[in-house]
Amino acid sequence: MALSHKVRGRLAYWLAALVPLAFLGLFFAYPLATILKRGLGESVPTDVWFDRGTLQIAWFTVWQAAVSTVLTLAVGLPLAWATARLAFRGRGLVRALVVVPFVLPTVVVATAFLALLPPSLQQGVVPILLAHVFFNVAVVVRVVGGYWSRLDPRLWDAAATLGASPAQRLRQLTLPALRPALAAASALTFLFCFTSFGVVVILGGPRYATLEVDIYNLATQAFDLRAAAALSLLQLAAVTAVVVVASVLEGRAGARMPLASELAATHRPTRRERTALTAILGGAALLFGLPLAALVRQSFATPTGAGLSFYRALGHETPTLLVPPWRAIQYSLLYSTAATAIALTVGVLAAIAIDSARRGAGGGLDTAVMLPLGASAVMLGYGFVISFDTSPLDFRDTWWIVPVVQSLVAVPFVVRILVPALRAIDPRLREAAAVLGAPPSRVRREVDVPLLLRPLGVAGGLAFAISLGEFGATVFLARSDRPTLPVAIYRFLERPGATNQGTAAALCVVLMAVTALSVAAADRLTARAGSL
Amino acid sequence: MLQVSGVSVSLGDTPAVHSVTFDVPEGTTLAVLGPSGSGKTTLLRVIAGLQLPDDGRIVLDGVDITNVAPHRRGVGLMFQDHVLFPHRDVAGNVGFGLAAAGESRAETRRRVAELLELVGLPGIEKRDVRTLSGGEQQRVALARALAPEPRALLLDEPLGALDGPLRERLLADLRSLFAQLRLTVVSVTHNVEEAFSLGHEVAVMRLGRCVQTAGPDELWRSPADAWVARFLGMRNVIERDGRARIVRPEAVRIEAGDGAVVVSAERRGPVVRLRVRLDDGTELETEATALDHPLPGDRVGVSVDPAGVVDAPSWQDHGP
Numbered sequence: 001m002a003l004s005h006k007v008r009g010r011l012a013y014w015l016a017a018l019v020p021l022a023f024l025g026l027f028f029a030y031p032l033a034t035i036l037k038r039g040l041g042e043s044v045p046t047d048v049w050f051d052r053g054t055l056q057i058a059w060f061t062v063w064q065a066a067v068s069t070v071l072t073l074a075v076g077l078p079l080a081w082a083t084a085r086l087a088f089r090g091r092g093l094v095r096a097l098v099v100v101p102f103v104l105p106t107v108v109v110a111t112a113f114l115a116l117l118p119p120s121l122q123q124g125v126v127p128i129l130l131a132h133v134f135f136n137v138a139v140v141v142r143v144v145g146g147y148w149s150r151l152d153p154r155l156w157d158a159a160a161t162l163g164a165s166p167a168q169r170l171r172q173l174t175l176p177a178l179r180p181a182l183a184a185a186s187a188l189t190f191l192f193c194f195t196s197f198g199v200v201v202i203l204g205g206p207r208y209a210t211l212e213v214d215i216y217n218l219a220t221q222a223f224d225l226r227a228a229a230a231l232s233l234l235q236l237a238a239v240t241a242v243v244v245v246a247s248v249l250e251g252r253a254g255a256r257m258p259l260a261s262e263l264a265a266t267h268r269p270t271r272r273e274r275t276a277l278t279a280i281l282g283g284a285a286l287l288f289g290l291p292l293a294a295l296v297r298q299s300f301a302t303p304t305g306a307g308l309s310f311y312r313a314l315g316h317e318t319p320t321l322l323v324p325p326w327r328a329i330q331y332s333l334l335y336s337t338a339a340t341a342i343a344l345t346v347g348v349l350a351a352i353a354i355d356s357a358r359r360g361a362g363g364g365l366d367t368a369v370m371l372p373l374g375a376s377a378v379m380l381g382y383g384f385v386i387s388f389d390t391s392p393l394d395f396r397d398t399w400w401i402v403p404v405v406q407s408l409v410a411v412p413f414v415v416r417i418l419v420p421a422l423r424a425i426d427p428r429l430r431e432a433a434a435v436l437g438a439p440p441s442r443v444r445r446e447v448d449v450p451l452l453l454r455p456l457g458v459a460g461g462l463a464f465a466i467s468l469g470e471f472g473a474t475v476f477l478a479r480s481d482r483p484t485l486p487v488a489i490y491r492f493l494e495r496p497g498a499t500n501q502g503t504a505a506a507l508c509v510v511l512m513a514v515t516a517l518s519v520a521a522a523d524r525l526t527a528r529a530g531s532l
Numbered sequence: 533m534l535q536v537s538g539v540s541v542s543l544g545d546t547p548a549v550h551s552v553t554f555d556v557p558e559g560t561t562l563a564v565l566g567p568s569g570s571g572k573t574t575l576l577r578v579i580a581g582l583q584l585p586d587d588g589r590i591v592l593d594g595v596d597i598t599n600v601a602p603h604r605r606g607v608g609l610m611f612q613d614h615v616l617f618p619h620r621d622v623a624g625n626v627g628f629g630l631a632a633a634g635e636s637r638a639e640t641r642r643r644v645a646e647l648l649e650l651v652g653l654p655g656i657e658k659r660d661v662r663t664l665s666g667g668e669q670q671r672v673a674l675a676r677a678l679a680p681e682p683r684a685l686l687l688d689e690p691l692g693a694l695d696g697p698l699r700e701r702l703l704a705d706l707r708s709l710f711a712q713l714r715l716t717v718v719s720v721t722h723n724v725e726e727a728f729s730l731g732h733e734v735a736v737m738r739l740g741r742c743v744q745t746a747g748p749d750e751l752w753r754s755p756a757d758a759w760v761a762r763f764l765g766m767r768n769v770i771e772r773d774g775r776a777r778i779v780r781p782e783a784v785r786i787e788a789g790d791g792a793v794v795v796s797a798e799r800r801g802p803v804v805r806l807r808v809r810l811d812d813g814t815e816l817e818t819e820a821t822a823l824d825h826p827l828p829g830d831r832v833g834v835s836v837d838p839a840g841v842v843d844a845p846s847w848q849d850h851g852p
Contacts, residue, residue, distance in 0.1 A: 154615045157582045160602040161609040162629035163680045168603075172628070176619045270584075 031383025076140025105469025106198025347414030377472030461522025563731025783840020789833025
């Protein structure tokens, strides 16, 4: 007898949910639990937590993240306003370009600021803050700007006719109206800066370390696994607290603002607005362009004048790595391809399960899938090291452990892109197909798949870029004879000398190019499908 | 006194308002009447300072305010569908302009209570504006616009979303409120009854131009052209060679006799709309109020009062 419709639906949900749940259980929950056990093992590590050094590092971690967030908002909000409210040529291009820094590998950006800043400023608080702003402006522009562009501009007209000056409108209308988006963007930026690793480990020098960097140092240099585990716990608690506070803030901002169509939201800039727009776009071009230009310049600035010798050096044996640097390109591409395949498989199944589940169950899986975003990459990498080193779970020498950890970081993004896309499919399309006689499998194939090709391409491109740039976890797991590009870059930066710096810059340019190409290719491949 | 002279605006490449001129004397209401897309809302945005005109001047109480920023004009605007601030309660909405003007908290609270009383909603200060009905929202929006004591008040389709008896009541309330406060008002609408009811004068707009400005009776007596007559709801408009003969419905009298046949009789609320065909083929419409009205097919006599016949062009352009 055929299973009833309902039972088949539930079965499909559990089958789709099973793979992501098993994957997350084995490769996320288990390593974290191992850290927890190691940290809490015999005694609660209060001695580590309340150590003067720990407190200093925790304090630095918090305040640099807070200052970075404030600075990012200060730089990002004018750009968010301009792209949300003003109609100007190239607006779409600007909105696309601001995302580029976000997908650049942290190591590349840190190296770019090394190349840009004078030696006296190269290590310390200033470059760390600058790099954090560089990355997270995209978050503010997309999250706040996207929300802003959907608010009814007549609210501001109403305030103006009631006698509110521009400053009063900003304080009494703009800020309260944007509060949910501001809370979300601030929380994301704060989290990214709080768990920042690549930037701080390269630009912080010996004096400045975040919890994330300290965990890495404790685990790989001091071999103090207990302290590293204790700090991981501390960080996990802090991240959880931030997430809870942020969701409370977002929830409380509940007043739904009236939405306008995007067309009505923009207006042709007045003369004063045009001046502001020029200043904002020019400033953004400098912030984003200068470091990258400096990086490219450094990669060609050989001791004997402009030339290709740093690039030629990529083909030769070097004392820094066990293999010629160009092999890192090979490993990076291999790992990222595998990581993208894993992330898409897990992400698609999770998205289908979340979409087809009834509210409660879907929400649980949704949260579970987002968790790796909150846990830091270094903790994950470290968790893998201490969890998968004994039989039957001895995976440390397998090549696929690297793509697995990279895909964990990419899965939340894949799910975040696919779930709204699935939900956006008009259910009447499926109903229409069903009424026309298509069985469920055919509905999926002929309705869902074509409509999802574009978001799938975007998700795949992003997953590939994230895997390419992943550093915090990979640096624990990539074997010295199989380095990825970011790891190879870091190894060169660790060593003094213009040649090492130049080779790092050349590798950065290669990595930047590969990242840009992969995102552009995914876009191109799926652009035509998306026009369906 | 609000004076609008020669105001033109183009949005993109299409002219939205073309050389519009009118005066609104202190304490009177001008109703701007026109179909959607005639440039009414754009005109209001120009007077409020939300949109700069390409040409023309706005003068309020003898001061040229054409280039004054909206928040310094002293011109209030009530938006179509109200646009209340959803993140503030009723008191926060009504008091918004008072707080912006730097009023003390106590004074703001006192004025808000007074205004809510004035619009007939006393004591709802703490209500969430999203829980208000359409009529309540309209009244709160009115109180909010009145709070800063604007020297001129602009209304964009003030009763747009409402209908039925509620609409009638609010219309009467608005009229008496404007008289009581001696407000200078420009009210924009596409509804003829609303324009006639609110406006001391009515300006008819078509395709961004002001076609005719007159008091309601004068407008009804002699519409400027066939289009205006039809827009006001007149049915007996006979056009020939660019001229039109307009027969106002009340000039058509049905009597016992012969010379015409009743084509249709439809009841429209309190009146019955009768359509008759004269034996020369001309069709005319009129209204009967009697319960005992002629039925389709009946032969009737028709007389036309010459005072109710207007000759006008088919299309009158008021160029610059």
